[in-house]
Amino acid sequence: MSFAERLNALDRRWIFLAMGLSVAIPVLFGLQFPESSSALSEQCFQMIEELQPGDPVLIAMDFDPPSKGELEPMATAFVRHCCEKKLKIYFMTLWPAGPQMIDDAIERVIVRDFPAMTYGEDYVNLGFKPGYEGVIKVIISNLKTLYSTDARGTNIDQIPMCRNLTDIKSMKLIINVSAGYPGAKEWIQYASTPVEQLKNRIVAGCTGVQAALLYPYIPEQLPGLLGAIKGAAEYEALVNQKYDADKGRPTPAKYQEALRRMGPQSVAHLLMIALIILGNVAFFLQRSRRGAAA
């Protein structure tokens, strides 16, 4: 059996094993590479950076545990950046499993590192509402029609930062962390595009599957986008540089999760490139052999 025929008959489980090892070994040894930022992640960073302390921002965490690996690092970085800027944060989600993602982010960032922030005055969790894009359409005109209580069941009129909030048009920025439908596309379609007050006031972080579908909205309808774990790593690097490195303090490991996950990414991508080249070599070898035989 020739080399090309052997490659052709290779059990695909060897490739699974190779891919597993290419991810597992860098995870075990903590392999990490430096990250340089792209224009899109810089734009995300700048849009939050330009806000003033006390400005209201809406963070919609439209994802669930299956996409946590990709989206949790960017959600953490967004929340941390907003806390560092002393913004007033309104959390919400259009995904049924989203409330847990919000609670995790609040515990990981606000409760541990920003204990001075008070619930109801500096941040509030509006929780989950079903209705997909219908929820967005309602809250751009009347938030209290849908949100009579927050995620804890407290009457929304008893929460100081919600008392005068009638709709989300007053938000200085919408930050969406999106894993699919409903997500960034719906926020663009029903909030940032049709509502004059929200134009150019949206940034999104999304999964790799979604990223290619969101590029057509850049830059007019979506000024800033973090695409998959790479975008998250770039944004993390920018936030860490500004709020840790420039101040001469070390960055906690939890704020470097995306950077850490880029190590396995790079090794796995190298393996994929090698496999694609190998597959093509086998294909052309077999074709030339068949041609010679004919």
Added chain:
Amino acid sequence: MNGSSKFWPIVGLLFAGWLLYRATLGAGTVYVAEAPNGVWMRAAPVDFVAGAAEFSPGRTIGVWVAALFTLCIMSYLYRDNPFYRFAEAVIVGVSAAYYMVVALWTTLIPNLIGKLWPGIVQATAMPGLSSEREDFWWLYFVPLVMGAMLIWRLSPKGAWIARWPLAFIVGTTAGVRLIGYIEADFLSQIRATLLPLVVMTPDASGQPVFHLGDSIRNALIVGGVLSALVYFLFSVEHKGPIGRIARAGTWTLMICFGAAFGYTVMGRIALLAIRFEFLFDDWLWLIDPLGRRTGLF
């Protein structure tokens, strides 16, 4: 990979023995401590030793169950097996139950029952809800009746009754989506494609300066969109100049699919990486990237 019949049982036993050894070192154990705001948060083993944290049996079982289910799902890569099918069935069942409970407590109770009979809901289920009825509270009988009509589908007789609310749902969804797509995806996308092919901007002295990079980018966007549209033009035979433009459109589409595939691969690898991180860190305690064991997180 066709090993002998004794190979995999031996591997399984060795792995189980090693797991037991790791468990004696504390692997997979979770400790918690109460934060000043009353929330129970994850704590480090050193906090437990110092008496500042408690052992959490619930979270520990959670870590072990999650780890074993992860292995069950990953076993499908070898071949279909009962462990994979069991894990899959549990995930489907738990997800359905979770979504049902969430829908009850976030939609039906506060947004329907709570609007119709707010006093009862406030007294029995949601103390944070206002006990006063809204001005047009009786309008909520419409979704209540339509919801009941929708469930009629399960009845052996009169299943057609469910078609009325279903027609309403289909109609309103189509209407809502149409508006969104026309403005955000149709008109705005056309506007975004009307780009100058020669980009010139005035410099400090007012003289126009040609920007080669921006001009090439705009030309690629306009050319790519037009050629992809020509590819989908089936009323003209794809021959001659039209055929060549359509071929360019094919290339544009292929580049787009390639980019989408590349992003998808990146996403899937990230998911695999977090699963390995969970297994090595939370479960087996082989790595400690977040400093959980040392209390530095």
